[in-house]
Amino acid sequence: MRTVLVTGPGGSGRTTVAAATALAGSRRGARTLLISADAVPGFPSATEPAQVTDTLWSVRTDSAEHFRGELLALQDQLSGVLGLLGGNQLDGEELTELPGSDQLALLQSLRRAARGDWSRDGYDLLVVDLPPLREALAVLALPEQLRRYLRRLLPQERQAARALRPMLAQLAGVPMPAQWLYEAAARRDAELAAVQALIEDRATTLRLVAEPSPAAEDALRTARTGLALQGLRVDALVANRVLPRHSADPWFAALAAQQEKCLDHWREEWAAEAPPVEVPHLGRDPQGPDDLTGLTSTSGPTGTDDALDVPMDGRAPGRAEDPWWIEESGAPDRADGPDGILVWCLRLPGAVKKDLQLVRRGSELLLTVGPFHRIVPLESALRRCTVSGAALTDGVLRVRFTPDPDLWPRTS
Secondary structure, eight states, X not given: OEEXXXXXXXXXXXXXXXXHHHHHHHHTTOOEEEEESSOOTTSOOOSSOEEEETTXXXXXXXXXXXXXXHHHHHHHHTHHHHHHHTOOOOOGXXXXXXXXXXXXXXXXXXXXXXXXXTOSSOOSEEEEEOSOHHXXXXXXXXXXXXXXXXHHHSOGGGGGGGGGHHHHXXXXXXXXXXXXXXXXXXXXXXXXXHHHHXXXXXXXXXXXXXXXXXXXXXXXHHHHHHHHHHTOOEEEEEEEXXXXXXXXXHHHHHHHHHHHHHHHHHHHHHTTTSOXXXXXXXXXXXXSHHHHHHTTOSOOTTSSSOXXXXXXXXXXXXXXXXXXXXXXXXXXXXXXXXXXXXXXXXXXXXXXXXXXXXXXXXXXXXXXETTEEEEEEOOHHHHTXXXXXXXXXXXXXXXXXXXXXXXXXXXX
């Protein structure tokens, strides 16, 4: 299944572009599903897939309903403990969703789409209307982060000792986690793994939407680093609401000139990875499928007449491989021991040295670049090395690892 994740700075029209992208894919005959938390004019507003055209369905995520369902299910699991404590159970009608519940509801929708819950025949194209850019990057990083938390808090290897749990509880003098807790953690891990696999799949790409302006230019420049850190691939930068050029009105012409200047910068900065695609300003908000179709009349990224066309044949793959790669300098013999240095590399376009922090902790590397943070597990060879330095040159971070003689002993 081909997946296109659509996001951009707040107010950029990302929901409109997501809907137009879904329409573009469906016109090529691809069975397409659009997932959005916001209502799309002219589209059904249903929490289960509803048909828009012969080959297009849409579904709206309901974060409030998802929050109530999850909390009530957890309450049922804890009913015994709550009863012992004299707690009063909550009713669904009195529950109000908490901040962050919309992110978890979105992940649940992605899991259902990845698992094929919504269609017996499956979909060829999944288009997801993500939250604004900064929040979207946090959401896409969430499955990996939550799975790490689960592994640290409830290690899988501890389950092997569940038969000894009563005896361990007596020896330690504290209650041991119940079996249902491990089972619930395993289910959550499997669900998060499915979403993480969808995000990291080479057929998944990100589509950035922005209205050309200095503020959007700054937001995209910052986000570019975060995208690279997460290993996400951008298939198109959509310049939305582009004004007509050569207006006789001085005020209107000044706005168009400002947009054109911004577009020139984008063509220069993004040409290699995501050539900008222009979508015209209609002079009003799109009101339905007909208006959305009218937005895509310029040449598209696949050479068609559809500006928001989605490549379905692998011409614009997502992350085909791990974003990190290893360079060897006087490379060590992997069996015999430390004769050189391994250099772990990551492209970080737009990164600034003063905003970069690296911390090695055990078998992980904690990497912070400006507002973005990621904890990366080290490859097995690097776990037997010590960090001997790092440098950021020409947008590429290079971390030097020197083999540790105590961990990588010679055989001769």
